[in-house]
Amino acid sequence: MKIFLxxxxxxxxxxxxxxxxxxxxxxxxxxxxxxxxxxxxxDCSDFVIHNVLPQLDHSLCGQSRREAQASLRRFLGSFAEELEVCSDAPHWDWGFFCDLACADHQPWPLQVVSQPTNLTILFNQVSAEALEQVVLVDPPHHALLDARMLAELCMALASRLVLSP
Structure with missing residues (x-):
């Protein structure tokens, strides 16, 4: 199963x-x-201060690092199938994922593939015609909304590729 990060x-x-x-x-x-x-x-850049921080709601989604580590491990453990982590920026996101998933010397989650899938490589292999049929918008710079957008984009492109001659 693909999981978008x-x-x-x-x-x-x-x-x-x-x-x-x-x-x-x-x-x-x-x-x-x-x-x-x-x-x-x-610690934040001006861009992050103006575009990312205003979208946060710690009262609903905030957790300490330790709580987040436990929550992530529970989430990953809820899958029986192998998980392929996909990212459009694995050189940044993968390290953060690994740090959270394996903090405090926890073992690697067995169902998670040990290397990410770089979506930019996959997007570069998609035909221009397939990409033209997908409406791309600027990412909202909110991790959950961006991950949803990646999932939707990949599924839309996959369905077009399957249907294409």
Whole structure:
């Protein structure tokens, strides 16, 4: 089963810190968490301050890093089938996913494939005609909404590829 990953983080540099993480499965199951203790506003770029932070709702989705780790492991454990984690930015998102999934020396979740699928490589292989039929909008810079959008895009493209001669 494909599971689509998106993260929001403080800045585009190696010192970035995780703000939120979302997973959306092909079956529709979702995981979303906003971390409450991993960053400060001062860690964030101006872009993140203006576009990401205003969309957060810690009262509904906020968890400490430790709580988020346990929640993520429970979510992953709810699947019986193998999970292929797909991301359009694995060079950023995969590290955050791994840190949360295996924190405190937890073993790797057995049902999760140990390498991500890079969706940008897959998108580059899709014909221009298939892409033209899909309406692309600017991502909302909210991890859950972006993960949903990735899932919808991939499923739409897959259905067009299957139907194409």
């Amino acid at each position: 998106d993260c929001e983080f403080t800045q585009l540099n190696r010192d970035s810190k995780l703000i939120s993480l979302a997973l959306v499965s092909e079956s529709g199951k979702e995981f979303y968490v906003e971390l409450t203790d991993t960053y400060a506003v001062e």
